[in-house]
Amino acid sequence: MNEELSAAGRIRWGWFIAWAAVMLLLPMVLEDTHTLTVLTIWSLLALSLGLMWGYAGILSFGHAAYFGLGAYAYAIASINFGESTVALFLAMLVPAMLAAAIGAMMFFGRISDVYLGVITLVVSLILFKFMNATAGDVYRIGDARLGGFNGIPGFPILNVPGFPSMEIWGTPFYYVVAVALLLCYLLSRWILYSTFGRVLLGIRENELRTELLGYNVPLHKTAIFSISAAMAGLAGAFFAMWSEIVTPGLFALGQSAEVIIYVIVGGLGTLVGPMAGAILLGFLKLLLGEQTLIDNSLVMGLILVLAVLLVPSGIAPQLAKFRKRYIDRLFRQRSGSSGRRRRKLGGSGNGKESS
């Protein structure tokens, strides 16, 4: 890789392997993989928004639309097909296609950022309202009744491809979700390394200039919008399997707001940050859910305000700064002092050190 280019697409393999090892070893330490699984699913959802918002500058106020659509697409398809493989594929395809249609309309129609936010929000609201109004028997797709406010329960969960009776649940299901997250992370890094990803960075920095370089900006934005929606849809499908029910609540504004908070608190413009934000805040949300003293969303709002005031760049960039400022300096000082010690002892310092 060219060292002159931004590190956005660079994978630090040492860190990645350590992270993957921790994720894969956690079930051996923790008994409760159920919580771990949902935190990993939220990480995937946050990653999908972090990729689009942090690297292409597209903020969707209704990202839950694609999350919910993925969940519903999975539930409906799995009931009709009687197994999960095709359903999982459709859970990515349906949100991606909707995002491609909406994205093409917005980006080729030169709709400004403010209206873009409004449109994404409205799409989410329309889906929320519509799904709530599908209680009647007429609202069915094949064998699947949409179920209105009560949603769709009792659909097949993940199974080994080709073997509907071999269900994947518990710790094995966590491993599937964890591997999916790791693969999505690698895919995101690969996107950022590619010329397509570099163009996205250009769009984020200066859309007009990127267009004046001859790049088809609307097409690039539509493509990343679709990819992000597919990832959110995958997260939605996993969430459906995890909760074993899908309800219109998946499209709720609160869901969209939460993922935005995960990204901001974790660190916009990074991939690790949104995932870390989702794990930290998601865990806090689960803890707060066990009590009735304080309202959950009040605490989340407070955390967002404090994060914006105290660590405006987010946790991950702040930790990276800390590492550069203190830990790297400490290593440099140590290697410097050992070099001096070697020279004092008549050791072999290279030309650069001695000069």
Place this chain on the structure above:
Amino acid sequence: MREPIVDTRELTMRFGGVTAVNNVDFVLREGELRCLIGPNGAGKSTFFKCLTGQYILNADNGRVHICGVDVTGWRPYEIVRLGVGIKTQVPSVMNGLTVYENIWLSARRVRDRRGSDEETRAVLDELDLGPLSRRLVGEMSHGERQIVELGIVLAQRPQLVLLDEPAAGITGSESEKLVTLIHRINENAALIVVDHDMQFVRMLGAEITVFHQGSILIEGHADDVLSDQKVREVYVGNRAA
């Protein structure tokens, strides 16, 4: 005779009741260097934006042909793909990226990865930007960003270069370098330079088109145009006032 590379016919752009560009017939031929001058509000920048697709045109706006192709209604990226390099009035660069990345992204559109690396280094050397290659463009001075934007334009080796106020915010010695650079670009490409700075326009020594109230007032060589009485009245007179 050389072929026209830019050819506008009855080009008109209105904003409400104001006609910013009024029935402009303009021709630039291959290899030519042309300066567009005129007082504030003369319609130079609007004309420039019509050429570059920043204002999307329709049939009522007249016609624009670039490199022999009717580009009326085209978007900027489609026009650029004909081999057009565009530098905007306010430096339009990617502030959060380094100098190298800005130029590389431009080169990459027309070359493979390796070719883009080579071209980027060549442009950095050509513009003496090598020592600044890892600097974030957002941390640079206005003049330096102007040069980076020229580098971005150069990296695609276009056959037509459109420069809107390239000398704005540039010091005297930098102006001389810029004039040399523009003449060097002109060895392989036709250029349109929009600028206010009469000293800079004189230094370029090119053919001049004077805009006034959205129309072309006069065209000709720098010495003839700048000594013309009408030009002095509408342009120099206005500046003096």
